[in-house]
Amino acid sequence: MRRILYLGPEGTFTEQAARTLVSRVYPDSTFGADPTALSGQARSDVDLILEPAVTVRAAMVEVSAGRAEAVVAPVENSVEGSVPATLDALVAADPIVAVAETVLPVRFSVLAAPGMTAEQVRTVATHPHAAAQVREWLARELPDAVVVSTTSTAAAAVEVLAGRADAAVTAPLAAERYALDVLAADVADVRDAVTSFRLLRLPGRMPEPTGVDRTSLVVTVDDRIGTLADLLTELATRGVNLTRIESRPTRSRLGSYRFFLDLDGHLAERRVADAVAALRRRSQEVRFLGSFPRALPSGCAVAAVISPPESVSDAAFADAAAWVQSLQERSRA
Template identity: 40%
Template sequence: MPDSPPATRTYSYLGPTGTFTEAALAQVPEAAGQVWKSVNNVGEAFDDVTSGRSVAAMIAIENSVEGGVSATQDALASIPNLRIVGEYLVRVQFALVARPGIELKDVNVVNAHPVAYAQCRGWLEANLPAHGHIPSTSNVASALALFENDLADAAIAPPRIVDHHELNVLAENIGDNQNAVTRFVLVSRTNRLPEPTGADKTSIIAELPADRSGALLELLEQFSTRGVNLSLLQSRPIGDALGRYRFIIDADGHILDERVADALLGVRRFSPRVIFLGSYPRADRAQVEYVDRYDDGVFIEARDWLRSLVSGEPGA
């Protein structure tokens, strides 16, 4: 009998077609030629993963202008058994688009995703000072809504939207920061750790044990005393009481790096709840730098020394 074709895999992403999230998923070699499922929000994407409908979901987690994406961070804190297996960067550019026949002088109301709107606020205030804003669920949805009703005259959308829909570009590159980048993560249910590459990142969520002076400093010292740099530290309310926060942390390095592993042990002893989100290659492939006294061999030698003291080896 002939061999059966390999089963296809499904990947979820915030759609519809043409979003920045889809552009991030296009960077995943394993996703090429597979089924890409468009979803409406983060909750739906993660539900696809936890239910097994998708092998992974591509989700925005951080923007260089607006900071962390709270919906993603809160979902990762509340949905168990999710792991980040990769990160991807997409340069963010926006255009103001409209139905054929609409000109810039005709625009009074703009559809826009709240994050995109915030990143284009300066341009809008300078060029459309009296405009109104209608929030949309995604950058592409803001443009598609122009065909569904006449509540808005124009929309902020990715430039490539015109490749998929009959829209005119009223203005290009309207973002206030031309260097804006959004960081996306690929999330799955796997427990398999990627091998260390020397250019890795480890993500965790940790809660403080109490609302007291010095608690955050104690948490940060678990990393600083091991020479581990943090590339992201953001607080989110736990929600059960005022003053109770969890911290989303990205640490430079892999959990199999001795300094990172030792730091995580310190965090686990200190924090009442630690969620390990994964160790994965950095999107920029930049090698992690650290001083020699935090090399793996130094930690291994220290453990061997302590073991020899406990065992009573001669000369210890």
């Protein structure tokens, strides 16, 4: 039986994303909860189990060690940006790669201990990313409450159950998992906020190109003038669209950074492969984090595709390579 881990406890947005991604990546498998809570389902009937992990880093260690099949982790929120814990864990762990992603709309539920009213709430527990997305609502509806940070939105529900907080801002799924009252539902300061999640596992066979793909990398560069411009030039001259760039400290010394890059395209495309090779030549290190189909936000039926110039198509690369080879062969004749 293979384990799929996600940021827990039960009832997080990440669990919801995990169920979506597992159904897509493992369509012929059956999956359930932890075997100790399968609700009578025969353990032999389940190929995959979904298990919560305390942190994304801990889950990645399990995958790297071969004790788990994959981990589902949040990567980026449209309001608060990237999730630093996930980015740092991707670098700290042995190499693992993304094979799929999904995008979920983010609306929250506010849960409280049974019988507690909004007027009685003095402490609200939640994850910092969630707190930032309901800040205006909290100021308006629970102005006397102090926000307490937790490792996840579901962990906030556990804090309320334990009596250490009066209320919790959680994913809607938590309302089904914990014996708490719903003070409010469908809460969000930004109504169209979304979060992207990726399913990551050990390097192996990549998903086939779809024409609407994403390639993710981590690049560590030398500290010199123009180094970032050089990297961007390598992408631009090959018609590779950069959709995200974010710097994170290497933790080796002050002012030393690595860059997380998301590119349009698949490593199987010649222009993308050539660009990645060029980045490798110009950098201290390049870590490949996967090529996989891009996820579409809810309600978006067609992905926006920025078409590269014909001069960097696979056919153009093949024709140029054949021409150079003919010159080389002629010179040796």
